[in-house]
Amino acid sequence: MLLKTLQVILNQKQDCIFRRCEHGDIISVIEINLRTLPEHYSDYFYESLLAELPEGFIVAEISGKIIGYIMCKMEYGFSNFKKLGFVKKGHVVSIAMTEEYRGKGFGSVLVNEAIKGVKVRQCAEMYLEVRCSNNDAVRLYEKLGISLRQRLKTYYRDGEDANLMAIDFAS
Numbered sequence: 001m002l003l004k005t006l007q008v009i010l011n012q013k014q015d016c017i018f019r020r021c022e023h024g025d026i027i028s029v030i031e032i033n034l035r036t037l038p039e040h041y042s043d044y045f046y047e048s049l050l051a052e053l054p055e056g057f058i059v060a061e062i063s064g065k066i067i068g069y070i071m072c073k074m075e076y077g078f079s080n081f082k083k084l085g086f087v088k089k090g091h092v093v094s095i096a097m098t099e100e101y102r103g104k105g106f107g108s109v110l111v112n113e114a115i116k117g118v119k120v121r122q123c124a125e126m127y128l129e130v131r132c133s134n135n136d137a138v139r140l141y142e143k144l145g146i147s148l149r150q151r152l153k154t155y156y157r158d159g160e161d162a163n164l165m166a167i168d169f170a171s
Contacts, residue, residue, distance in 0.1 A: 010058065010113050016101075018109050020117075021050055021057040021069060028066035029059065036096045038158065049073050049093060055117030056090060060097070060106050068097035070110040072118055072126070080127050080149045080166035090118030092128035095137075107137075111144055119169055127166035129155060141165050 011018040021029065026046045033040060049071045050057050056072030072090050079087045092114060097107055118126045129152060130137050142148070146167045155162035 010116075011109050013105055013109050016060050016062050016067070016104075016106055016109075018058055018060055018106075018113050020054050021059045021071070023047070023050065025059050025066055025069075026050065029069045029071070032066065032069060032096050032098055033094060036098065037094065039094070039156070041094070046071070053090075053117065053121065055120050056114050058110055058113045058117065060101070060110055062101070067101045068095075068106055068110060070095040070114045072114050074118075074121055074123060080125055080164065081168045083124070087124040088122060090114070090121070090123045090126035092126065095128075102136075107140055108144060111141070111146075115144075115167070124170060125166055125168045127164060129162040129164055131156065132161045132163055138163060138165070 007019050007022070009017045009019050026043070029046060030043065053072055053074055058070050059066050060068035071093050073093055074088060075091050076086045076088055079089070095107065095110060115126060127149070128141070128146070130141065132151065146165045148163050149166050150164040152162040152164055
């Protein structure tokens with residue numbers, strides 16, 4: 001007998017639903033990553049992030065097809081807001097949307113759902129790195145309250161700088 005897990009819809013915008021990633025979605029997530037981003041990861045890496053923080057691994061789906069995702073992990077480290085000592089924080093490892101669905105507000109929903117997932121795990125803050133040339137993404141993150149904290153020189157393999165951006169959940 002084949003059992004299908006019950007998918008809980010976290011949010012919906014137009015005909016797009018947002019839900020937690022499931023193991024069966026990983027191939028679609030990898031395909032989107034390969035088509036849209038220069039940074040690629042091993043299959044095991046996706047699986048480990050899903051196991052570690054399922055609340056922060058969200059997919060966007062239209063008519064049964066995955067069109068975007070965000071995946072996060074938890075870390076302990078120095079605060080991006082100069083708090084003393086180590087803090088528990090969420091790290092957006094990757095976010096991608098297929099080209100034909102960009103500019104429709106789906107990225108905002110993905111980020112907001114990931115923020116909720118990271119907060120559930122009592123993280124004090126969340127951060128991400130974004131290419132300095134990715135002006136659309138920087139504007140989106142700023143609109144969502146994620147502020148520019150630092151420029152990371154030659155962060156990416158191709159030598160491009162990254163903006164380190166973060167949001168403090170205490171404020």
